[in-house]
Amino acid sequence: MEKKWWKEEVIYQIYPRSFMDGNGDGIGDLQGIRSKLDHLEELGIDIIWLSPIYQSPNDDNGYDISDYYDIHPEFGTMEEFDQLLNDIHARGMKLIMDLVVNHTSDEHQWFEESRTSINDAKRDYYIWKPGKNGGPPNNWRSFFGGSAWELDEKTGEYYLHLFTKKQPDLNWENPKVREEINEVLRFWLEKGIDGFRMDVIPLISKRLEFADAPQPSFNEVVAEVYSNGPKVHEYINGMYESVIKHYDVMTVGEGPGITKEVGLNYVGHDRGELNMIFHLDHMFLGHGPKGKFDPVNYGWPEIKKIFKDWDEAMGDSGWISIFLDNHDFPRLVSRFGNDQEHREASAKLLAVLILTHRGTPCIYQGTEIGMSNVKFNDINQYKDVETLNFYTEFTEAGTDPKKFIELVHEHGRDNVRTPIHWTDGKNAGFSEGTPWIEVNPNYKEINLTEVKSRKDSIFYFYKEFLKFRKEQPVLIYGSFDVIEEPSENLYVYKRVLDAEEMLIILNHSDEHSPLAFNLDGYSKIQNNMENTMEKVLLPWEARIYKRINS
Numbered sequence: 234m235e236k237k238w239w240k241e242e243v244i245y246q247i248y249p250r251s252f253m254d255g256n257g258d259g260i261g262d263l264q265g266i267r268s269k270l271d272h273l274e275e276l277g278i279d280i281i282w283l284s285p286i287y288q289s290p291n292d293d294n295g296y297d298i299s300d301y302y303d304i305h306p307e308f309g310t311m312e313e314f315d316q317l318l319n320d321i322h323a324r325g326m327k328l329i330m331d332l333v334v335n336h337t338s339d340e341h342q343w344f345e346e347s348r349t350s351i352n353d354a355k356r357d358y359y360i361w362k363p364g365k366n367g368g369p370p371n372n373w374r375s376f377f378g379g380s381a382w383e384l385d386e387k388t389g390e391y392y393l394h395l396f397t398k399k400q401p402d403l404n405w406e407n408p409k410v411r412e413e414i415n416e417v418l419r420f421w422l423e424k425g426i427d428g429f430r431m432d433v434i435p436l437i438s439k440r441l442e443f444a445d446a447p448q449p450s451f452n453e454v455v456a457e458v459y460s461n462g463p464k465v466h467e468y469i470n471g472m473y474e475s476v477i478k479h480y481d482v483m484t485v486g487e488g489p490g491i492t493k494e495v496g497l498n499y500v501g502h503d504r505g506e507l508n509m510i511f512h513l514d515h516m517f518l519g520h521g522p523k524g525k526f527d528p529v530n531y532g533w534p535e536i537k538k539i540f541k542d543w544d545e546a547m548g549d550s551g552w553i554s555i556f557l558d559n560h561d562f563p564r565l566v567s568r569f570g571n572d573q574e575h576r577e578a579s580a581k582l583l584a585v586l587i588l589t590h591r592g593t594p595c596i597y598q599g600t601e602i603g604m605s606n607v608k609f610n611d612i613n614q615y616k617d618v619e620t621l622n623f624y625t626e627f628t629e630a631g632t633d634p635k636k637f638i639e640l641v642h643e644h645g646r647d648n649v650r651t652p653i654h655w656t657d658g659k660n661a662g663f664s665e666g667t668p669w670i671e672v673n674p675n676y677k678e679i680n681l682t683e684v685k686s687r688k689d690s691i692f693y694f695y696k697e698f699l700k701f702r703k704e705q706p707v708l709i710y711g712s713f714d715v716i717e718e719p720s721e722n723l724y725v726y727k728r729v730l731d732a733e734e735m736l737i738i739l740n741h742s743d744e745h746s747p748l749a750f751n752l753d754g755y756s757k758i759q760n761n762m763e764n765t766m767e768k769v770l771l772p773w774e775a776r777i778y779k780r781i782n783s
């Protein structure tokens with residue numbers, strides 16, 4: 234398997250709006266990030282993925298870009314960006330930016346020109362269609378509810394927006410659009426950044442017949458209608474050949490709709506496309522026909538199958554990132570762990586899972602503190618456009634508002650967008666001003682000061698495990714094989730590289746669970762709790778063994 238720096242390092246995602254406010258206006262910013270680089274360096278992460286900081290009207294908190302070449306004043310100035318990048322590099326860390334090029338903001342100059350007239354020079358920067366039978370051109374729905382088409386009164390045509398109506402999709406068929414994006418790539422790479430996270434990159438090639446989507450479930454529509462379009466690889470390879478291959482940088486694609494069957498087409502080492510992807514199969518688990526607020530049951534059997542299938546699909550020729558949450562999905566300890574009586578133990582077990590699978594781990598801000606989901610009781614406390622759009626859609630269709638709020642507690646994106654808990658002081662030490670979104674009331678108990686006061690806390694578990702992982706090539710380049718166990722509560726797998734063998738045993742349940750595996754010849758080298766019973770794992774107990782003869 235090829236050795237690459239981006240296979241050996243660990244990503245930490247910063248959602249700047251909620252990370253740290255440096256100037257007291259209640260909004261996280263670049264100054265705030267700079268003030269916390271000691272924390273990140275101590276933690277031991279290598280690559281910072283920064284969610285968008287460009288000019289934006291913030292309809293989707295920066296994922297609606299109105300100027301790719303300037304920093305949003307709420308976050309700071311280009312000079313402050315340059316200082317931040319220098320500080321990050323001076324500490325031996327790297328920075329990758331969030332590239333959102335499936336769509337722009339409707340306040341981008343390109344769209345403002347495009348919508349002025351059917352004959353405007355930039356009309357074909359976007360996707361305009363006449364209506365059909367008095368309505369939109371087809372039945373496509375937005376990720377954020379409602380039709381994916383918006384009628385523009387001025388020219389009487391509809392424009393496509395797979396996300397909000399303030400996020401018009403770019404027309405990648407247009408070579409001028411592709412060249413504009415290449416310019417954006419060059420601009421940021423010339424500033425010395427270390428790569429890009431590419432937002433919804435499998436969506437950029439549209440099926441040009443724009444036929445109705447027959448699939449009943451939105452997840453199927455995403456995979457079969459919106460993603461993996463006819464020219465998606467041509468376009469991604471185009472960015473690589475024109476710009477990216479000329480720099481020693483890393484690219485990771487966000488992959489809604491990328492199934493394990495097509496994964497290698499995006500990340501195969503010989504493809505000249507992306508280095509890795511964040512596939513979303515485990516993230517979209519539980520999303521019913523109408524999406525995340527129409528939930529269906531799932532459990533660890535499905536989660537473990539997805540990890541196993543994806544590792545098999547990648548083999549030695551592809552690569553993925555390993556993650557369990559980000560700014561779009563609930564906090565991992567609440568979704569996959571037990572954020573009540575087993576919060577720290579389950580958080581540590583999930584850390585072991587992320588850091589011992591084959592792939593580049595990605596840790597979301599606040600996970601190292603043990604932060605969990607928030608439960609606001611009033612819809613007006615929520616800010617996320619996805620939540621607010623679906624609140625309207627569902628309650629207008631008859632869902633009890635209280636019931637919907639409970640769904641938001643479980644599935645809403647603001648769970649991971651409340652301010653980071655640095656201390657138990659005012660606003661959890663995030664801001665001297667009024668935070669743009671309320672702080673999770675549990676900051677009094679869960680905060681960085683508290684976890685740094687205990688050597689057995691989740692913070693030090695991450696810090697020590699990240700250091701341990703760096704010294705274990707078997708956890709980076711080793712093979713991955715699942716070991717079947719009679720107990721459904723256990724997830725057992727081994728990593729092998731030459732004579733090195735590591736065995737990982739996770740009890741992802743609230744129960745004591747019997748272990749069948751014969752441990753003769755193995756010695757325990759890591760665990761997240763003390764337990765004298767060798768063949769019974771305690772709730773949320775994680776263990777790592779090394780084979781003695783290795």
Ligand code: TEU
Pocket residue numbers: 293296297333376396432433487489525560561619646
């Ligand atoms: O997310 C797109 C996506 O596939 C989902 O994660 C989506 O956000 C939704 O939560 C699924 O239910 C990317 C960005 O990560 C997200 O923050 C943006 O809102 C979206 O694209 C549009 O840019």
Ligand code: CA
Pocket residue numbers: 254255256257258259260261262307
């Ligand atoms: Ca600020």
